Amino acid sequence: MTIVDAVAEPLPRAVIDLAAVRHNVAHLTRLIAPAQTMLAVKADAYGHGLLPVAEAGLEAGATSLAVLEIPAGLVLRRAGITVPLLAWLHGQDTDWRAGIEADIELGVSAHWQLEAIAAAGADRPAIVHLKVDTGLSRNGATREEWPGLIRAALELQERGVIRIRAAWSHLADASIADDEAALAEFRSAVVQAERLGASFRVLHLAASSAGIRMPEARFDFVRFGIAAYGFSPFDDSTGGELGLIPAMRLEAPVTEIHVGGTTHARLGIGYADGVPTLGIAKTSIQLNGRRCPVIEVAADSMLVDAGAHRVEVGDTAILFGSGTDGEPTAETYADWAETIADEMITGVAARVPRVYIN
Numbered sequence: 414m415t416i417v418d419a420v421a422e423p424l425p426r427a428v429i430d431l432a433a434v435r436h437n438v439a440h441l442t443r444l445i446a447p448a449q450t451m452l453a454v455k456a457d458a459y460g461h462g463l464l465p466v467a468e469a470g471l472e473a474g475a476t477s478l479a480v481l482e483i484p485a486g487l488v489l490r491r492a493g494i495t496v497p498l499l500a501w502l503h504g505q506d507t508d509w510r511a512g513i514e515a516d517i518e519l520g521v522s523a524h525w526q527l528e529a530i531a532a533a534g535a536d537r538p539a540i541v542h543l544k545v546d547t548g549l550s551r552n553g554a555t556r557e558e559w560p561g562l563i564r565a566a567l568e569l570q571e572r573g574v575i576r577i578r579a580a581w582s583h584l585a586d587a588s589i590a591d592d593e594a595a596l597a598e599f600r601s602a603v604v605q606a607e608r609l610g611a612s613f614r615v616l617h618l619a620a621s622s623a624g625i626r627m628p629e630a631r632f633d634f635v636r637f638g639i640a641a642y643g644f645s646p647f648d649d650s651t652g653g654e655l656g657l658i659p660a661m662r663l664e665a666p667v668t669e670i671h672v673g674g675t676t677h678a679r680l681g682i683g684y685a686d687g688v689p690t691l692g693i694a695k696t697s698i699q700l701n702g703r704r705c706p707v708i709e710v711a712a713d714s715m716l717v718d719a720g721a722h723r724v725e726v727g728d729t730a731i732l733f734g735s736g737t738d739g740e741p742t743a744e745t746y747a748d749w750a751e752t753i754a755d756e757m758i759t760g761v762a763a764r765v766p767r768v769y770i771n
């Protein structure tokens with residue numbers, strides 16, 4: 414093979430279609446009405462970019478945002494976002510006071526967090542969402558710990574340190590039967606807390622999966638993540654089948670052409686940018702309207718087989734996108750790489766520029 418041409422600076426990019434985000438949020442919000450949408454923008458909005466996605470989601474009908482950690486909430490506040498924000502992942506170095514004074518609502522699942530809030534010395538009461546574990550065993554008070562957490566929270570509320578706003582939990586989404594058992598567990602935890610004297614302004618439980626298929630789990634709002642980005646939370650359907658549009662298109666330029674019996678094109682994107690190295694033999698990408706099998710994935714580049722077709726340096730390959738032009742979606746790519754679309758989109762490296770359209 415001979416190298417025909419090459420360019421110096423390959424630039425992959427992730428094109429984010431904000432109209433797709435707005436479409437998905439509006440579609441999901443209509444589906445769950447009168448419940449409302451809390452848009453999950455954790456992990457830099459699943460790799461799509463925190464602020465542009467937050468703004469698009471709010472325009473399309475989301476009424477609050479789930480940010481995971483306080484610093485991300487502070488970024489949104491500094492950008493002028495005024496809607497309710499919920500942060501629930503706290504560590505030893507969490508700046509509680511900054512979060513409380515920025516009106517970031519706090520998910521609380523343990524005593525030490527209540528103590529840290531009380532010690533923070535903020536100038537106003539913290540708004541807290543008390544989290545109970547309903548089977549996922551991830552970041553929630555166990556049913557044994559729950560009554561103690563409620564009593565401690567009521568005491569702090571009495572002292573004006575916190576205001577209890579919500580009871581909430583997270584579902585495993587493993588099966589409908591599991592989710593129904595967790596729903597019953599959640600209801601019973603709420604009743605128990607109310608008997609102890611708590612009253613909740615809102616309840617929330619469902620993420621994308623239960624939000625779509627379990628109406629009785631929607632309560633006051635659904636915390637939509639993956640579906641808002643255009644993907645199905647279910648194994649047996651695609652985002653498209655649910656009326657959703659994938660919002661991210663991952664593109665890379667052709668940087669070299671090797672002409673031999675068949676044309677091989679090198680693309681300026683590799684595993685350092687988040688391209689999976691698993692399942693390469695099954696994988697194909699879209700180049701000039703045709704699918705091209707992937708031959709290898711290196712750190713900063715990948716090689717594809719363009720067959721007998723004409724390809725030039727500077728042409729744009731699409732690794733995944735909305736699927737409407739024959740390209741794979743992140744769901745298809747995830748199947749080849751034996752993972753889920755969530756990992757494909759959040760795995761796109763920070764060094765890949767995000768470009769916004771619509």
Ligand SMILES: *Cc1c(COP(=O)(O)O)cnc(C)c1O
Pocket residue numbers: 453455479583619620621622636637638639640646
């Ligand atoms: C990530 C997350 C969500 C969103 O989940 P999806 O399945 O992506 O919709 C909702 N709630 C919590 C607590 C989460 O961590």
